[in-house]
Amino acid sequence: MDTSSAIAELQNLPHLTILDLASPLLNRASASKTRHSDASDASNRANLTPALLAADLAHYRDLFSKLRFSYVEQVTKERFLRAITSDPPEFVDGSANAALEQKLRVDKAGLKEKKDELKVLIGELEEQGRSLAARYETIQLQTAQLEALPAEIEHLQETIDTLQSQQEPTSTNPSLALPLQPTLDLLAEREQQLSDLDRQIAALQASMPGKKRDVEDLRDELAPLQMRKMKAVQEAQDARRRRQDGNGIGDELEERGRWLRGVEAGLRGMLEV
Template structure:
């Protein structure tokens, strides 16, 4: 830059702003930016129409940056103050070695108890698995045995059918009873029917046997009642014969006849009751 230009710039009036004043203090290591800001200020001074808008935007950006830094510094100081108060307000709790040992022993006992419980659970689970394994092995052997038996059943059924056919053809002479020539299932049905009838007869016999003592007692009672009646009948017959003899001799026997009719009525009633 020549001396004339420098003198001209010094003589030229310039508007000083806060941004221009504080820039060397906030950014001491950025001469280029200061130079650009000075050039912007010079340009603003040379262009009065856009000077106010550009200066306002620059001041706003500067204040926003400044307030952000101040806010961060304030929060940092408040945090430090709270931390210092927290560590200096109350004394820390100091734990002795005995307390540490006691806590370790308590935790160790709890861990041992939990481990023992887990071991018992695992042992129970292993026992259940062993039992299930034995059961499955037994069932597998049973299934294999049944499979072998089922595989041999068709040939055995064929042989039995052939034997039955041979026996039926060799049965001579055939029975005249149609019940003896029935197939297997009708024979089973007939057998079940006969067994049911036999069971019904057995129940009836048992019922009659159970009622037999009562019937016998009733017969004995009726016989006891009949004995005096028989005696009275005999006496009545004798009286009737005596009355007939007297009538033949010329006497009267109306009373004896009425008594005889009454006895005959009683005798007929008792015979009807006893079914004799």
């Protein structure tokens, strides 16, 4: 079953009313007599709101209270007139009044109990009615949303087709053609690598002042060696010049120069410069 068929089936469901739900509980005689009047009343009240129904209920309660008072008054007058006009007149003694009062007390207690039960039942029915009304409104809203879904799906499909037609040529880089989840995984991996690099850079930046101090110390230690090197080079040059001049002390100076060069190489290896 497609979406359109499902929506059409939901729309063709019978419209239920309170009278339709309550009709099996009514006796057949009263139902047959009031069928047409109930149907017309249901059609007239189909569009009533809960506020209007509550106002009608309060009106009818007030009306029935007045009618009950009028009925009791009329029945009392009728009985009183019948008692004084009958032949012989009806006389009631105190015991009969006491028995009647006791019966009335019992009847009132039973009536009060029935009223309490009816009040609880009405409260449960009202709560269930509110729940059903909320569910009905939800179903109506969902039905409206379902009716709008096919048009939205068609519009989205047209948008997808348009975007695919306007899409640039695919890249030769396989990383740019990954699905969503592998792309997210690759992004998380690259972000983790960037975080590691940032930590390494921060650690190196934190150690730079100490390295600079070490370099300054090595430069301070290297300065005397440079001076000695320059002096040794100068002496070697002087010795070469004297040896060329034939003074006879060139071998000693050459040996001293080799010793100084060895010392210099050893110091450079120790200082890593």
